[in-house]
Amino acid sequence: MTSAPQPAPTRPTSRDVARAAGVSQATVSLVLGGKWPGRVSEATAERxxxxxHGLGYRPNLAARNLRLGSTRTALLVVPALTNEFFARVYTGAAEVAAEHGFGVVLYPSPDGTGPARDPFASASASLDGVIASSMAAGALDALRGAGLPLVMLDSDPADTGVAARVNLDIADGMRQIAGHLLALGHRRFVHLASAVDxxxxxxxxxxxxxxxxxxxxxxxxxVTAALDVHAGRVxxxxxxxxxxxxxxxxxxxxxxxAAGACKAARRLGLRVPDDLSVTGFDDLALATAVEPELTTVRLPAEQVGKxxxxxxxxxxxxxxAETGSLxxxxxxxxxxxxPPADAPPA
Amino acid sequence: MTSAPQPAPTRPTSRDVARAAGVSQATVSLVLGGKWPGRVSEATAERxxxxxHGLGYRPNLAARNLRLGSTRTALLVVPALTNEFFARVYTGAAEVAAEHGFGVVLYPSPDGTGPARDPFASASASLDGVIASSMAAGALDALRGAGLPLVMLDSDPADTGVAARVNLDIADGMRQIAGHLLALGHRRFVHLASAVDxxxxxxxxxxxxxxxxxxxxxxxxxVTAALDVHAGRVxxxxxxxxxxxxxxxxxxxxxxxAAGACKAARRLGLRVPDDLSVTGFDDLALATAVEPELTTVRLPAEQVGKxxxxxxxxxxxxxxAETGSLxxxxxxxxxxxxPPADAPPA
DNA sequence: GCTTCGAAGTTATACGTAAAACCTCTGGGT
DNA sequence: ACCCAGAGGTTTTACGTATAACTTCGAAGC
Structure with missing residues (x-):
């Protein structure tokens, strides 16, 4: 309490714990690994x-990984975390991973441009498997060759060499949008498409x-535009x-x-939705932040990750693996x- | 080409490479570690x-980490990645990390509520250090006790036990906002504050x-509100x-x-900015997605991470470590x- | 009283790598 | 003729853990 604690020159190992408890290192491993019922007495286990606890012991995970040949780590490959959708996918994946003692490390895939650094370098531990968004096509070939189990998110079912696939029923979502607008009476459409391939x-x-x-x-x-508000507006x-x-x-x-489109409409003096209906996709936080709030399709992003x-x-x-589209x-x-009453037919 | 490749029952090790090249394992380690000038001939190195390459060898990082006693991994503790600011902090940190052969693993800190699972469990490799946002106060005590170098982001300079600190000149930003509004002639203010402590x-x-x-x-x-659009609007x-x-x-x-506030104004029939000026903070993508675009303070989020x-x-x-506020x-x-011409004085 | 058996450990080993310490051979200086 | 230096390797060891294989001991069975 009075002086600084010893500078902890080196972290305690299971051997240190063994010494302190007066047992062998193997016993420590058994107890801390939960393998002791019938092998170690309760009294010793408690000791x-x-x-x-007294030494503040934490197992060296590098050693454990080496021994077990598994790191309990998955790589999640996504285009960019600044896209809320993928941040949510990560959140879901990390939650389930944590429940099973797994970790998730991210590889924000380069957007096609750029040198596409080694996906494995971003993980400082070897990986047990890979989960990849189809939007992150860049790094995929390198990952395929690694012989790791690969789970693809929202990807073409025709793609091969995939251990499992988690898809969203995107087509149905778009059909719902189209049906909604048709039912409202719209006939003259423009599709503002993402330029992302x-x-x-x-x-x-x-x-x-x-x-x-x-x-x-x-x-x-x-009409095609890059995936940002400004490009959408233009x-x-x-x-x-x-x-x-x-x-x-x-x-x-x-x-x-869609947010960009709404801005464009306002600039041109068009009211949304009176003069022009605009629909989005994904149901990001953005959808309810803008005025008017966006009609859109909600994607269960966290579920995709989970x-x-x-x-x-x-x-x-x-x-x-569980199968079927979400x-x-x-x-x-x-x-x-x-549509406005005076709109000409298509 | 004709039959399926052998099922790769086990990954090649440096010893396999050694065997294939007709050298010892140590030589492989020297060559691949880049330590060979003067120790190994160029011909052997090439072999x-x-x-x-032929075997598709990848070093076992668990073994390397164990040997070197360092995992070249940092833990980044942030409240939630769905907040664009922190997604950008991560991006910056990961970029610099990659340049130095480091990895970054995330610990999305529980928001005060919840069981606050072990921050170390989210990393499946031992850590070399921790970078933590002050907004993720929850997990901090556990991290402090671990004896790891701790870098705090945007935190109280009075806090102790920190190896380095990266701060933003937040106060100056708010002074700029205040100065801007005062110069425009405003005198009657409301501060819509975040409820996050x-x-x-x-x-x-x-x-x-x-x-x-x-x-x-x-x-x-x-006035205080939780950090989401709806709460802000209400x-x-x-x-x-x-x-x-x-x-x-x-x-x-x-x-x-601010986005919520703009929605509130519109609902009450007030025009922004004619009847009411609204300012934000952070300069998220949201700031230019809403109408009108938000006057705000740009925070160099990626720089914070870097x-x-x-x-x-x-x-x-x-x-x-480099010092001084960004x-x-x-x-x-x-x-x-x-302000509108008919506004009563404060 | 001897064997057997289960409980409660311990000893020994392997995981794959990096690097220190050691070995061998060749050519050059004296 | 002898020593020495250095190039070009090899042998060996340690990192910390999990677990298979082994040991010890006291009590139960007959």
């Missing part, structure tokens, strides 16, 4: 626990176009200001683009309404 | 590299109040609808609260303007 966006586009095509008298045009502004009859509904691949982690654990355990659902809010 | 928010409040107090004829009232709506002269400026502790990591590396290396600056956008 060991006291000694361990990934399976999930391809599906969104296809589902939208397929659904609209099945309804006579509809038209749809596609693209939408350009489209809305174009000559010819104006669309009455702007279907966006993502809430971020299920991805559970699938990986199942694969590592030689159990069959359902998504439409959240109708203030950014969609019937 | 080893070929063999390693943390140093950074305490400083924001104090700096605002101190600055305003120094100007005669100003008034300021404080709190702001309540305040703005209260009887008595209305404030002309709403200074928010965070962009998230500098935190550099400080930790310095400490681990027995070098002095500057922040006002970004004036559309949510602030002179």
């Amino acid at each position: 060991v626990r006291q000694a361990a 990934s399976w999930t966006f391809a599906v969104r586009g296809r589902a939208l176009h397929d659904t609209l095509r099945s309804v006579p008298g509809t038209s749809v045009r596609t 693209a939408a502004e350009h489209t809305l200001a174009a000559p010819g009859p104006r669309p009455t509904a702007l279907v966006c691949d993502d809430d971020i683009l 299920r991805g982690m559970r699938a990986l654990l199942a694969v590592l355990d030689d159990r069959p 359902p998504v659902h439409l959240v109708a809010r203030g950014s969609s309404a019937p | 080893v590299r070929q063999a390693a 943390s140093w950074t928010f305490a400083v924001r409040g104090r700096a605002l109040h101190d600055t305003l107090r120094s100007v005669p004829g100003t008034s300021v009232r404080t 709190a702001a709506e309540h305040t703005l609808a209260a009887p008595g002269p209305r404030p002309t400026a709403l200074v928010c502790d965070d962009d998230i609260l 500098r935190g990591m550099r400080a930790l590396l310095a400490v681990l290396d027995d070098r002095p 500057p922040v600056h006002l970004v004036a956008r559309g949510s602030s303007a002179p």
